[in-house]
Every structure is written in C-alpha cells, then in structure tokens.
Amino acid sequence: MLDIKYIRDNLDQVEAALATRGSEISLEGFRELDKRRRSLLTESENLKALKNSVSEEISRVKDKSTVKDKIAEMKDVSVRIKTLDDELKVVEEEFAAILMTLPNLPHPTAPIGRSEADNMVVRKWGTLPEMNFEPKSHWDIGESLGILDFERAAKITGARFCLYKGAGARLERALINFMLELHTNEHGYVEVLPPFMVNRASMTGTGQLPKFEEDLFRLADPDFLLIPTAEVPVTNIHRDEILKKSDLPICYAAYTPCFRREAGSYGKDTRGLIRQHQFNKVELVRFVHPEKSQAELENLTGHAEKVLQLLELPYRVLNLCTGDIGFSSCKTFDLEVWLPGQGQYREISSCSSFADFQARRASIRYREEEKSKPEFVHTLNGSGLAVGRTVVAILENYQQADGSVVIPSVLRPYMGGLERIEKVPA
RNA sequence: GGAGGGGUGUCCGAGAGGUCGAAGGUGACAGACUCGAAAUCUGUUGUGGGGCAACUCACCCAGGGUUCGAAUCCCUGCCCCUCCGCCA
Known part of the structure; x- marks a missing residue:
C-alpha cells in the first residue's frame, strides 16, 4: 500500500511512476473519494464532539426530567451520526479498494521498460x-x-x-x-x-x-x-x-x-x-x-x-x-x-x-x-x-x-x- | 464434535451503564538524593485518524445491536484455557 498523504501531495508524480509499470492508472477516483471521505469525517466528528459533551452534562444532572429536551436532541444527533458513518463506511470501502489495488512505485534504479x-x-x-x-x-x-x-x-x-x-x-x-x-x-x-x-x-x-x-x-x-x-x-x-x-x-x-x-x-x-x-x-x-x-x-x-x-x-x-x-x-x-x-x-x-x-x-x-x-x-x-x-x-x-x-x-x-x-x- | 471458563495499556490486574483512555502494581524513561550505584521520592510513559495549530475523534479481541450515554448489557465471529470424545 502506498502512503495516502504522499499520493495526495504528489498526485502527478505518482501517476507518472505507476505509468512506467505499463498500465495507465488514473488517480482521479482516489482524489474524489479522499475529499469526500475527509469532509464526512469532519462532519461526523464534530457531531460526536457535541454528543460527548452534552452526554457528559446529562450525566452530571441528578433529575433527568429537567434535561428531557437535551436527551431528545441527542437522540436525533445520534441518528445523524449513524447516517454519516454509514455513508463514510461505503466511501472508505471504495477508497480502500482503490488503494489496495495500486501497485508499488518502482525504485529509481529499476530500468524503465515495458516487458x-x-x-x-x-x-x-x-x-x-x-x-x-x-x-x-x-x-x-x-x-x-x-x-x-x-x-x-x-x-x-x-x-x-x-x-x-x-x-x-x-x-x-x-x-x-x-x-x-x-x-x-x-x-x-x-x-x-x-x-x-x-x-x-x-x-x-x-x-x-x-x-x-x-x-x-x-x-x-x-x-x-x-x-x-x-x-x-x-x-x-x-x-x-x-x-x-x-x-x-x-x-x-x-x-x-x-x-x-x-x-x-x-x-x-x-x-x-x-x-x-x-x-x-x-x-x-x-x-x-x-x-x-x-x-x-x-x-x-x-x-x-x-x-x-x-x-x-x-x-x-x-x-x-x-x-x-x-x-x-x-x-x-x-x-x-x-x-x-x-x-x-x-x-x-x-x-x-x-x-x-x-x-x-x-x-x-x-x-x-x-x-x-x-x-x-x-x-x-x-x-x-x-x-x-x-x-x-x-x-x-x-x-x-x-x-x-x-x-x-x-x-x-x-x-x-x-x-x-x-x-x-x- | 460435546460441556464449561476466559480475552482490558509492556506485563499483571481492577472495573461491572455515566465523572474511564481506563484504579493499583510492574516494566521503561527523566529528574531529585548519592562520589557512584541500590533503595527511596517526583514526573513522564499506548495506537491510529482529521487539523497549520489550539484541539478533536476513534480504539478495553473483531463485527453488529440496545441507550441521550457501553470496557461494562444483547447477538455473531475469532482466539486461548479446562474436561469428555476422536485423532497423528
């Protein structure tokens, strides 16, 4: 597997290096999924942070009846997190599928050739x-x-x-x-x-x-x-x-x-x-x-x-x-x-x-x-x-x-x- | 194959719905004391992701579920241990 960060930062070089192996591999799909993945992740994590802090508040309250509305709100947040995570899971699977089928980058001392x-x-x-x-x-x-x-x-x-x-x-x-x-x-x-x-x-x-x-x-x-x-x-x-x-x-x-x-x-x-x-x-x-x-x-x-x-x-x-x-x-x-x-x-x-x-x-x-x-x-x-x-x-x-x-x-x-x-x- | 018991941080081991990323010990590292060492005391000490950063999220075998909230409850799988059967 190649380093995700490295691919992200050197997309063209990676594409060129992989091309020397003989088959053209486009990293466009990688770029798209990577973007999508990161934005879903941020969104989900922000909601999780909210859920964590409110849940902690709830835990400190003795009489739960006073925080009924918060509990209801968090229930809703949980559902949204689950939706996001489900979506994220699909994206990550697709992302991993691409990543796992990318071959290694040839070493500079390997002669360039086709067969x-x-x-x-x-x-x-x-x-x-x-x-x-x-x-x-x-x-x-x-x-x-x-x-x-x-x-x-x-x-x-x-x-x-x-x-x-x-x-x-x-x-x-x-x-x-x-x-x-x-x-x-x-x-x-x-x-x-x-x-x-x-x-x-x-x-x-x-x-x-x-x-x-x-x-x-x-x-x-x-x-x-x-x-x-x-x-x-x-x-x-x-x-x-x-x-x-x-x-x-x-x-x-x-x-x-x-x-x-x-x-x-x-x-x-x-x-x-x-x-x-x-x-x-x-x-x-x-x-x-x-x-x-x-x-x-x-x-x-x-x-x-x-x-x-x-x-x-x-x-x-x-x-x-x-x-x-x-x-x-x-x-x-x-x-x-x-x-x-x-x-x-x-x-x-x-x-x-x-x-x-x-x-x-x-x-x-x-x-x-x-x-x-x-x-x-x-x-x-x-x-x-x-x-x-x-x-x-x-x-x-x-x-x-x-x-x-x-x-x-x-x-x-x-x-x-x-x-x-x-x-x-x- | 049948019947039980387990899987928590380097290791041992607590935990048993909220303040737990996790007590306590052990190991390691740094400092203090010492001529130096041992002992003692103090501090630090898991991994991965996102973010320039502050910070934040996830992980207590794995995957699902219940719940506002799970290491803790439920289901499935994997692995380990004990007994019986079978077998090289």
Missing part, C-alpha cells in the same frame, strides 16, 4: 557446460532414470504435478537441507517452518489479495488459502507488531511447498518441472531498517547466488524493468540459471525489495528512538532457491552421455555419498 525484453543483465557467473552430445530435457532424463513420474502424478491428481521417486525424491530433499543449512549457518538466517495455508489478512498483507485471488488455491470450508510462496506466512509473522530497532535486520529462512493455480499460463511450460501447481522452495525474508533496504537487497541476492555458485550452476542476474516487476515490489533481481536442455536461461530465484509497501499493508513497524513514533520497516524476500527448478538445472547441466547424472559435490553428503544417479533396472 521482460527490457530487463537489464547485471552480471553473469560460471561457464556453460560443453557437451559432445545432444543435451536432453530434464523430463526425458528424469523419466528414463525412473526418478520423475509425471504420468502417475497426473493420475493421482492432474496436470502440472510430479511424483518424485528414489534418488529423485532424495535429491529434492537433499537440496532443501543443503539450502537451509547454508542460509542458517553461513548467512545468519533463522529457520522457520510456517503454516502452508493462511487467512485473508495475511494474503492481503503481502499483496496477493485482493488483486490476485485467481492465482491462489482456496479451501472450501475455513476460508483459508494455500500459500503461493513462503513470503506470505513468513512476512506476516510480524504483522501488527512494533519491532525493536536493535532487532533489525530480522532474517528468516523457510522451506515450504508453494501452490499456484497458474491461471492464464495454459500452454506454457506444459512439460516437466518448470511450472507446477505444487513446488518446493526455500525462501529468504528480511525485515530491515528503511535506510538499509538497497544494500540488503544486494546481500539477499548474494545469498541466493551463493547456492548456485556452490552447486556450480551457471547463471545470470537481471535487474527487472519497471514493466516486469511484481505488484508489491519496487525493485527485483531475478536469477536465471542456464538450462542446456532448453538452450536458455530460466528464472530460478526472484529477489525483491518492497520498501515499506508490505509493511504498511501489514503494519510492521519499529521505533527510531525509544519514544518516537513507530515507522514502517522495509521488507525483502527472495527465493534461495526454487527447489524444483534447481533439480531441473542439475539434471540438465550434470547429465552425461550415458544418460546418468552426476551429483554436484556439495550435495553428496546430503545424498548418503551418492555420486551419480544411474538408471535402475526395472
């Missing part, structure tokens, strides 16, 4: 593997090794699910453990294991609601939603809290499965693990002092990169352009890993700074001084990494001519020393 074609390559790491054979896709590798079974997953549930088996299941688990150990031991994160379903307030706090409900899986009875990313439960850990300045930065690493409807992506990445309704992810979340958020974004991105470096997977870092950054984000670095089977780089991590956008929605604050007014923290998060896509990258980059896949050396301790996945005779 992913305008994203800026910041750096590249690693060398692309040289193969003297035609690299296979991970689904072919996984199926022929008997470690990924998409057909049976479709039987069990439906499209965009996968059944991992044997060394495949173990590889997934090894990666989760490896990533969590790295971030907790080397990068200073506290491990958390949050609920995988959340309420609407949490989804609203991080920005998934009200705008993106169609991307979420919803439970029928309690009105809970399956998390599309650990960002939601983990950022909401501190919703409606005032944090101690000395506790910042607060850093959490969380493994969770993620559930996404993938509405609107029909026909995209229909094969393989790239786009699934359920996938595992290790997520990094940081609550930081507002002045530090830019530097913290570099830190966070570095932590995600470290995973790829240790796995020796070649990747590049993109500074996403204004047209491509997410709704709540003001700046995002995407990590894209090289996939020989596809002959292209694909997103494996997205590291974002939200500035105070989520903190304002979720009311997450700190005090600069012991006695000073609470101020909003800045929140950041990034995948460290998407586990399923990491499996994809390992299968495709470490594939051998004979169809086997070598396990990256840092993972072997997590795989019981296994060095290579080979076909198990059926």
Whole structure:
C-alpha cells in the first residue's frame, strides 16, 4: 500500500511512476473519494464532539426530567451520526479498494521498460557446460532414470504435478537441507517452518489479495488459502507488531511447498518441472531498517547466488524493468540459471525489495528512538532457491552421455555419498 | 464434535451503564538524593485518524445491536484455557 498523504501531495508524480509499470492508472477516483471521505469525517466528528459533551452534562444532572429536551436532541444527533458513518463506511470501502489495488512505485534504479525484453543483465557467473552430445530435457532424463513420474502424478491428481521417486525424491530433499543449512549457518538466517495455508489478512498483507485471488488455491470450508510462496506466512509473522530497532535486520529462512493455480499460463511450460501447481522452495525474508533496504537487497541476492555458485550452476542476474516487476515490489533481481536442455536461461530465484509497501499493508513497524513514533520497516524476500527448478538445472547441466547424472559435490553428503544417479533396472 | 471458563495499556490486574483512555502494581524513561550505584521520592510513559495549530475523534479481541450515554448489557465471529470424545 502506498502512503495516502504522499499520493495526495504528489498526485502527478505518482501517476507518472505507476505509468512506467505499463498500465495507465488514473488517480482521479482516489482524489474524489479522499475529499469526500475527509469532509464526512469532519462532519461526523464534530457531531460526536457535541454528543460527548452534552452526554457528559446529562450525566452530571441528578433529575433527568429537567434535561428531557437535551436527551431528545441527542437522540436525533445520534441518528445523524449513524447516517454519516454509514455513508463514510461505503466511501472508505471504495477508497480502500482503490488503494489496495495500486501497485508499488518502482525504485529509481529499476530500468524503465515495458516487458521482460527490457530487463537489464547485471552480471553473469560460471561457464556453460560443453557437451559432445545432444543435451536432453530434464523430463526425458528424469523419466528414463525412473526418478520423475509425471504420468502417475497426473493420475493421482492432474496436470502440472510430479511424483518424485528414489534418488529423485532424495535429491529434492537433499537440496532443501543443503539450502537451509547454508542460509542458517553461513548467512545468519533463522529457520522457520510456517503454516502452508493462511487467512485473508495475511494474503492481503503481502499483496496477493485482493488483486490476485485467481492465482491462489482456496479451501472450501475455513476460508483459508494455500500459500503461493513462503513470503506470505513468513512476512506476516510480524504483522501488527512494533519491532525493536536493535532487532533489525530480522532474517528468516523457510522451506515450504508453494501452490499456484497458474491461471492464464495454459500452454506454457506444459512439460516437466518448470511450472507446477505444487513446488518446493526455500525462501529468504528480511525485515530491515528503511535506510538499509538497497544494500540488503544486494546481500539477499548474494545469498541466493551463493547456492548456485556452490552447486556450480551457471547463471545470470537481471535487474527487472519497471514493466516486469511484481505488484508489491519496487525493485527485483531475478536469477536465471542456464538450462542446456532448453538452450536458455530460466528464472530460478526472484529477489525483491518492497520498501515499506508490505509493511504498511501489514503494519510492521519499529521505533527510531525509544519514544518516537513507530515507522514502517522495509521488507525483502527472495527465493534461495526454487527447489524444483534447481533439480531441473542439475539434471540438465550434470547429465552425461550415458544418460546418468552426476551429483554436484556439495550435495553428496546430503545424498548418503551418492555420486551419480544411474538408471535402475526395472 | 460435546460441556464449561476466559480475552482490558509492556506485563499483571481492577472495573461491572455515566465523572474511564481506563484504579493499583510492574516494566521503561527523566529528574531529585548519592562520589557512584541500590533503595527511596517526583514526573513522564499506548495506537491510529482529521487539523497549520489550539484541539478533536476513534480504539478495553473483531463485527453488529440496545441507550441521550457501553470496557461494562444483547447477538455473531475469532482466539486461548479446562474436561469428555476422536485423532497423528
């Protein structure tokens, strides 16, 4: 959520900044409702002040029969207040509806552009593997090794699910453990294991609601939603809290499965693990002092990169352009890993700074001084990494001519020393 | 799922239709005393909205209702605790 006062005072600049995201957003409705809201508020509050003072007078009188006319008058005032408040409620709901659907303002260092074609390559790491054979896709590798079974997953549930088996299941688990150990031991994160379903307030706090409900899986009875990313439960850990300045930065690493409807992506990445309704992810979340958020974004991105470096997977870092950054984000670095089977780089991590956008929605604050007014923290998060896509990258980059896949050396301790996945005779 | 008991300020805890934004204690901060500290004493100490300001409005889990007036009464929901059942 954006700062109401800031929008009010900088209407044109805000409109211009939002326009760089690609869709024209008029703030005329905002301006109108804001005016209306404030005038109703003043009117109602003046009547309330009157009611309060007269009611106090009444309370001091012993013989109520002498103030009959005042009581009657206040009864009338109460009715008028109620009418005004009802009207105000409608206006505020409309106002909030606008406010909650305005995306964050892009950071000045986010390149201006319309689509992913305008994203800026910041750096590249690693060398692309040289193969003297035609690299296979991970689904072919996984199926022929008997470690990924998409057909049976479709039987069990439906499209965009996968059944991992044997060394495949173990590889997934090894990666989760490896990533969590790295971030907790080397990068200073506290491990958390949050609920995988959340309420609407949490989804609203991080920005998934009200705008993106169609991307979420919803439970029928309690009105809970399956998390599309650990960002939601983990950022909401501190919703409606005032944090101690000395506790910042607060850093959490969380493994969770993620559930996404993938509405609107029909026909995209229909094969393989790239786009699934359920996938595992290790997520990094940081609550930081507002002045530090830019530097913290570099830190966070570095932590995600470290995973790829240790796995020796070649990747590049993109500074996403204004047209491509997410709704709540003001700046995002995407990590894209090289996939020989596809002959292209694909997103494996997205590291974002939200500035105070989520903190304002979720009311997450700190005090600069012991006695000073609470101020909003800045929140950041990034995948460290998407586990399923990491499996994809390992299968495709470490594939051998004979169809086997070598396990990256840092993972072997997590795989019981296994060095290579080979076909198990059926 | 059944039966009870609760949700008040940093925390504990009073309150029970009017003078309550809320007693008392505790914690924190400032000052006095002290060479310094402890103890003691004094003062300050919630959040959000509107207003240039004086000031004002709202908030005692949340949302409705009754009333001139509600933390206090009524309804609904959420959460916590105890017992029974069920269950990993």
